[in-house]
Amino acid sequence: MAKERCFQLDARKLFFMLSLAVFFLSLCILLSDPGQVVEYWSAQPSVHPVTQLYRNKNASANMLTNASLDESTGAPAGATSTDATDMELTATRRLPQALIIGVKKGGTRALLEFLRLHPDVRAAGSEPHFFDRHYDRGLDWYRSLMPKALDGQIVMEKTPRYFVSADSPARVHAMSRDVKLIVVVRDPITRAISDYTQIVSKTPSVASFESLSFRNGSTGAEVNPRWSPLWIGLYARHLERWLAYFPSAQMHFVHGERLVTDPAGEMARVQDFLGLERIVTDKHFYFNQTKGFPCLKKLEGSSQPHCLGRTKGRAHPQIQDGVIRRLSEFYRPHNLRFYEMVGQDFGWQ
Numbered sequence: 001m002a003k004e005r006c007f008q009l010d011a012r013k014l015f016f017m018l019s020l021a022v023f024f025l026s027l028c029i030l031l032s033d034p035g036q037v038v039e040y041w042s043a044q045p046s047v048h049p050v051t052q053l054y055r056n057k058n059a060s061a062n063m064l065t066n067a068s069l070d071e072s073t074g075a076p077a078g079a080t081s082t083d084a085t086d087m088e089l090t091a092t093r094r095l096p097q098a099l100i101i102g103v104k105k106g107g108t109r110a111l112l113e114f115l116r117l118h119p120d121v122r123a124a125g126s127e128p129h130f131f132d133r134h135y136d137r138g139l140d141w142y143r144s145l146m147p148k149a150l151d152g153q154i155v156m157e158k159t160p161r162y163f164v165s166a167d168s169p170a171r172v173h174a175m176s177r178d179v180k181l182i183v184v185v186r187d188p189i190t191r192a193i194s195d196y197t198q199i200v201s202k203t204p205s206v207a208s209f210e211s212l213s214f215r216n217g218s219t220g221a222e223v224n225p226r227w228s229p230l231w232i233g234l235y236a237r238h239l240e241r242w243l244a245y246f247p248s249a250q251m252h253f254v255h256g257e258r259l260v261t262d263p264a265g266e267m268a269r270v271q272d273f274l275g276l277e278r279i280v281t282d283k284h285f286y287f288n289q290t291k292g293f294p295c296l297k298k299l300e301g302s303s304q305p306h307c308l309g310r311t312k313g314r315a316h317p318q319i320q321d322g323v324i325r326r327l328s329e330f331y332r333p334h335n336l337r338f339y340e341m342v343g344q345d346f347g348w349q
């Protein structure tokens with residue numbers, strides 16, 4: 001009897017010591033690299049279904065774009081039927097979960113093209129202008145413009161005019177209070193010159209930038225904030241209307257200048273904001289000296305590099321220094337207010 005009790009005590013002691021050893025061993029691993037544990041848990045929920053297929057197919061040498069998604073199923077071209085059944089790949093047309101709402105001439109086309117490289121993004125190619133111009137056509141019409149997408153893929157579109165359209169915030173909110181909003185912003189003066197360059201390309205007889213920027217056409221007069229290329233750059237005013245409907249955490253601001261100098265860095269932040277795995281990286285870009293802009297190393301189905309078209313990255317006219325100075329003074333308080341509202345200094349002088 002006493003022998004049996006003694007054996008039970010020894011077993012308990014052994015169990016206790018083993019537990020202690022396991023506990024200390026775990027503690028050592030955790031202390032030597034706590035990041036691993038955090039990284040593991042934070043990495044788990046963000047893998048979207050097509051990203052998983054993309055990984056499985058190891059597409060690193062075979063970059064997958066929206067164009068390579070089968071139009072009828074929405075699955076990546078080349079995915080087998082077993083992949084499709086396993087993942088219940090049934091593509092449907094859905095309303096967007098994310099919108100690039102502005103700003104005109106900010107770099108919105110570049111951003112959309114870069115995002116389209118991501119296997120979990122499906123984007124409409126042209127600008128629907130639903131919330132600003134075609135709202136009376138209804139949500140079914142709008143939905144019909146969207147590409148087919150799988151569950152878990154993010155559907156998006158870009159219409160830069162939404163940012164400055166008075167009706168858009170309420171209408172977007174009526175469609176979805178959870179939609180994610182992206183705004184590409186650029187120095188409002190360069191943006192205005194870019195806008196003006198586009199106007200001249202369509203109407204060469206238009207008055208000079210200098211005369212249109214001031215109330216009576218003379219640089220001695222007040223800046224004319226009603227001239228559309230200048231009015232669009234009053235970012236804080238336009239943003240106010242959006243913040244009446246959406247919390248700032250639901251909006252992401254892309255630094256337009258950095259989208260040119262560091263596209264991969266800006267893309268990392270956008271992918272994080274959209275809850276996507278960082279698949280679009282510096283591997284996808286190269287700087288094209290002739291164009292003066294980053295371009296894509298290759299598009300799907302082609303081994304050729306791809307730059308945006310000729311209407312993106314036009315040469316700007318030279319604007320008088322005095323006019324630039326006056327516009328800087330004009331925009332300074334608006335820019336500072338905008339920085340405060342978004343909690344980010346964009347560094348425009």
Ligand SMILES: Nc1ncnc2c1ncn2[C@@H]1O[C@H](COP(=O)(O)OS(=O)(=O)O)[C@@H](OP(=O)(O)O)[C@H]1O
Pocket residue numbers: 103104105106107108109110160193194195197259260293294295308311312313314
């Ligand atoms: N990678 C790359 N390639 C070419 N262009 C680039 C790129 N990244 C940003 N940009 C800048 O995008 C500006 C055009 O902006 P948007 O696409 O928003 O214009 S639009 O509102 O859709 O007309 C365009 O303005 P301009 O330079 O005035 O033409 C570019 O400066």
